[in-house]
Amino acid sequence: MVDSESSVAHDTPAWADRAAARSRSVQRSRIRSIEQAQTIVAAARRLLETEGSGFTTQQLSKEAGIALQTFYRHFASKDQLLLAVFEDFLIEASARLAEAARDIPDPVSRLRFYISSTLRSLDGTHRAAPRFITAEHWRLYQLFPTEMAGANQSFADLIEQELRTATQQQLLHSADPAADAWLATKLVMSVYHHYAFAPTPADTGEIGERLWSFCLAAFGGHLPER
Template sequence: MSWAERAADRSPSVQRSRSRSMRQMKVIVAAAKRLIAQKGTSFTTQELVKEAGVAMQTFYRHFEGKDQLLMAVIEEMVTDQAVRYEQDARDLPDPVARLRRHILSVLGSLDASGDESTGPRFITAEHWRLHQLYPEEMAQATQPFADLVAREIRAARDAGLLAPQDVERDAALVARLVMSVYHHYAFAAAPEPAEVIADHLWAFCLAGLGGDLGGGRPARPVRRPPSS
């Protein structure tokens, strides 16, 4: 950041404006989530601003268009879910057990019923459409879950419980695999309960990360990072 940008950030008026903008964006995104639960993505911008209680120019001040809004919705949903997964697993001292809990939680959400069932199908349909148009933005939108996976893999490696080849790359692959299975069963009929599919996926990921396959030791030697 330049000195001018740093100075502007310290300005009380700039901070108040930024705070107001953040509140407005959150109101708009919350309204979009309510409309998505009611009618999917078929809502119009006119319906959105009415639901949010803001002027049309306020919407366009913060979002270039509906696609940018939908990306914000997806990013908020993924971020909120990652935070919730981390909180739900905080009672587990073992990072491998926490990682398993996270993966099972993702696929467990496929069993949602009622309005919540809109979530998996909305994320799946819009993720791939938007990814073709805005690949970098969508990669950023889904990064919070990959970051959560990376934290657990790193902790498990440091504890000698997993032997990843490369933490960041392995975490990205695990996150994409989990996401792909999630996307598939958001629409396809599952041949078995979601928890069975999740357990099989977890076993596959655990083996790929060099985890304990039942013999009481990692599937491959743990490569500890060099001491500094």
């Protein structure tokens, strides 16, 4: 049987740990504090779909079913909350990609999947998350550079791991997988940010494949001959 407190600690994102540390109730119940913080972040994510990032803390407390002072026990400001939401989106997206790629057999194919899949969340009518990430990215980066760098790193880590493996297997050629993964991540982010607000072509898959072709060439690989 898995110990419930150990399980919560293992799966807790960094923002939830910070929120728990700010709360005076942490000595009484760390698990309860983390659950409350996650309830608040989930409420903020729902409000983003209907109100955008302009929602008020009063709207948030009503949506989360908590008193306003409970919110401030966990988050010093609304910007601290938006940082948590941002981290939640990016870490969750990276975890989804890693899980979806689990059965892909080789590192080059996994890299292609990671890079070409990034634009799929721009399909359809629900664009609140991509637009929030784009609109808030640099503003939050100026306020919380360390935390934002850590949140963005989750995707770069996926790229670096597969790029390093592919280089070791002589499938690709990267002299510095960490640096190349960072540059590829910045390129992917730029394309993502552009299409979060710009009119998106009917087939985002085609753009994803073009993005992959560019990165593959930079990694020293070649597209298969047709």
